[in-house]
Amino acid sequence: MNELAIVEYLRKLAGTHASGGLILGIGDDCAVFRPRPGEDLLFKSDQIVEDVHFRRTMAPAVIGQRAIARALSDIAAMGGQSRVCLVSLTVPVSLGEPFIRRFYRGLMAEAHRTGTALAGGDLAHSDKIYCDVSMVGAVPKGKALRRDGARVNDAIYVSGRLGKPWGRRIQPRLILGQSLLGKATACMDLSDGLALDLHRLCVASQVDAIVEKVPIYRGAALERALHGGEDYELLFTMPAQLATPKGVTRIGTIVRSQGKPGTVSFQGTLLPPKGYDHFQPSTMKE
Amino acid sequence: MNELAIVEYLRKLAGTHASGGLILGIGDDCAVFRPRPGEDLLFKSDQIVEDVHFRRTMAPAVIGQRAIARALSDIAAMGGQSRVCLVSLTVPVSLGEPFIRRFYRGLMAEAHRTGTALAGGDLAHSDKIYCDVSMVGAVPKGKALRRDGARVNDAIYVSGRLGKPWGRRIQPRLILGQSLLGKATACMDLSDGLALDLHRLCVASQVDAIVEKVPIYRGAALERALHGGEDYELLFTMPAQLATPKGVTRIGTIVRSQGKPGTVSFQGTLLPPKGYDHFQPSTMKE
Numbered sequence: 301m302n303e304l305a306i307v308e309y310l311r312k313l314a315g316t317h318a319s320g321g322l323i324l325g326i327g328d329d330c331a332v333f334r335p336r337p338g339e340d341l342l343f344k345s346d347q348i349v350e351d352v353h354f355r356r357t358m359a360p361a362v363i364g365q366r367a368i369a370r371a372l373s374d375i376a377a378m379g380g381q382s383r384v385c386l387v388s389l390t391v392p393v394s395l396g397e398p399f400i401r402r403f404y405r406g407l408m409a410e411a412h413r414t415g416t417a418l419a420g421g422d423l424a425h426s427d428k429i430y431c432d433v434s435m436v437g438a439v440p441k442g443k444a445l446r447r448d449g450a451r452v453n454d455a456i457y458v459s460g461r462l463g464k465p466w467g468r469r470i471q472p473r474l475i476l477g478q479s480l481l482g483k484a485t486a487c488m489d490l491s492d493g494l495a496l497d498l499h500r501l502c503v504a505s506q507v508d509a510i511v512e513k514v515p516i517y518r519g520a521a522l523e524r525a526l527h528g529g530e531d532y533e534l535l536f537t538m539p540a541q542l543a544t545p546k547g548v549t550r551i552g553t554i555v556r557s558q559g560k561p562g563t564v565s566f567q568g569t570l571l572p573p574k575g576y577d578h579f580q581p582s583t584m585k586e
Numbered sequence: 587m588n589e590l591a592i593v594e595y596l597r598k599l600a601g602t603h604a605s606g607g608l609i610l611g612i613g614d615d616c617a618v619f620r621p622r623p624g625e626d627l628l629f630k631s632d633q634i635v636e637d638v639h640f641r642r643t644m645a646p647a648v649i650g651q652r653a654i655a656r657a658l659s660d661i662a663a664m665g666g667q668s669r670v671c672l673v674s675l676t677v678p679v680s681l682g683e684p685f686i687r688r689f690y691r692g693l694m695a696e697a698h699r700t701g702t703a704l705a706g707g708d709l710a711h712s713d714k715i716y717c718d719v720s721m722v723g724a725v726p727k728g729k730a731l732r733r734d735g736a737r738v739n740d741a742i743y744v745s746g747r748l749g750k751p752w753g754r755r756i757q758p759r760l761i762l763g764q765s766l767l768g769k770a771t772a773c774m775d776l777s778d779g780l781a782l783d784l785h786r787l788c789v790a791s792q793v794d795a796i797v798e799k800v801p802i803y804r805g806a807a808l809e810r811a812l813h814g815g816e817d818y819e820l821l822f823t824m825p826a827q828l829a830t831p832k833g834v835t836r837i838g839t840i841v842r843s844q845g846k847p848g849t850v851s852f853q854g855t856l857l858p859p860k861g862y863d864h865f866q867p868s869t870m871k872e
Binding site: 323324327328329330331332333334335337339340341342343344345346347349350351352353374375377378380384386387388390419420421422424425426427428430432434435436437439441444446447448487488489504 | 616626628636664708711727
């Protein structure tokens with residue numbers, strides 16, 4: 301299977317219908333996209349690297365799903381709808397065509413489920429599997445949910461349960477994110493653990509946070525729920541008087557910063573901003 | 587240097603000014619971009635992989651320049667202006683901070699030169715250097731230069747000279763591309779060699795091509811000018827009566843297809859669509 305044949309396969313898999321604003325898809329130098337009036341666009345790229353974010357022993361379709369789901373989770377965190385994506389993939393020669401087909405089938409299933417068109421990408425060979433997904437989403441003009449809007453006395457919420465085992469299927473919270481537009485004051489997705497991510501949200505908003513309880517995934521240790529990465533749930537703040545959305549748990553309250561903003565306490569003790577850091581000792585992300 | 591410190595460095599390097607439609611840059615889950623009315627957007631991602639597209643012995647700033655210039659060349663090929671980019675980078679732990687800083691300095695110099703804002707990206711560690719650049723460009727609505735518009739009797743042109751030595755600095759032809767809007771009937775950039783790329787343009791346009799001469803880079807072999815990759819010049823077609831733009835050479839004429847479209851002849855003999863294919867024997871791209 302040569303590059304031309306793979307591109308042809310992907311073009312068919314992507315479909316020829318102009319969806320989500322895509323006017324020209326795979327096959328030219330660039331994809332052409334027509335924005336709708338009254339919308340801002342969201343851009344995000346997220347890479348997954350073999351032995352860092354996944355093992356080669358995982359099913360190729362699951363790796364493909366993870367690759368796109370991580371970027372979709374960021375679109376969800378801004379309250380956006382996903383529109384189109386570009387996928388750059390590097391694979392070892394030895395894995396060849398079967399891997400590529402299965403990888404893209406997993407990826408495209410998630411793309412179709414979320415209304416995301418495959419607009420293009422790039423293919424190359426190397427020793428390890430590497431994939432970078434670039435995602436384009438859309439939100440009503442000026443309405444994107446940012447990290448820097450949390451206010452004193454806002455309630456803090458998370459979706460789902462935290463501390464999920466590594467390698468579990470990521471479910472991007474797109475519908476929840478969209479439902480928070482005009483309600484949440486700040487929002488982000490949990491990719492590096494509650495402690496570190498809530499610290500980041502508080503720094504951006506120049507406030508502190510008090511956490512009283514955390515919804516823990518069944519069987520998970522508290523340590524993992526607080527400091528483990530890859531939960532891909534939404535963390536957001538909202539005025540406390542607004543009704544709690546379905547499927548989320550109030551975990552605490554935003555408070556005025558007493559010193560350096562970003563201090564998070566959990567059940568009365570200081571929660572250090574410790575989580576997964578790609579540039580600390582190079583262990584498997586878990 | 588941990589991830590947070592690197593992101594902070596990049597945020598400063600990128601600048602805080604909202605340029606090219608960027609409303610929110612590095613530091614949140616997604617970048618936020620406000621499209622201008624009356625424009626279509628162009629999306630492209632291009633990856634460079636160590637030992638495929640470059641060697642580690644190249645200066646980090648040159649690798650960074652190549653990484654962004656390849657994607658800029660695709661924007662040029664559609665007649666676009668570049669607006670923002672996202673950069674995903676994976677580096678070996680051993681190269682560390684000095685490599686990252688120099689790589690981004692080279693990349694950002696090219697970004698600034700071309701008016702491209704750095705909107706975000708991703709960092710990870712692995713054994714090899716890997717970079718994927720996602721580029722967002724813009725063209726007047728409906729005016730993007732595609733591959734599929736070449737018409738019988740159109741003149742065929744290329745910019746610059748072909749067969750450049752591998753590893754040479756890539757100069758994306760953005761100004762030329764923009765000057766061809768409303769004039770060129772088809773356009774693409776030469777990344778896999780004239781023979782293969784002109785074949786692709788002809789297939790897309792359902793025509794054949796006759797090539798009479800090729801402007802050859804000093805000292806290059808004809809074989810390299812016809813079949814070598816990485817020239818990153820523009821290949822385009824235009825009605826023959828329009829004036830030849832500055833810095834380009836007419837190389838031939840589009841003709842009616844006699845059989846299967848895409849046949850290219852050179853000085854009377856058939857030119858096989860042979861060029862660089864990433865999925866054929868895994869040699870260094872040259």
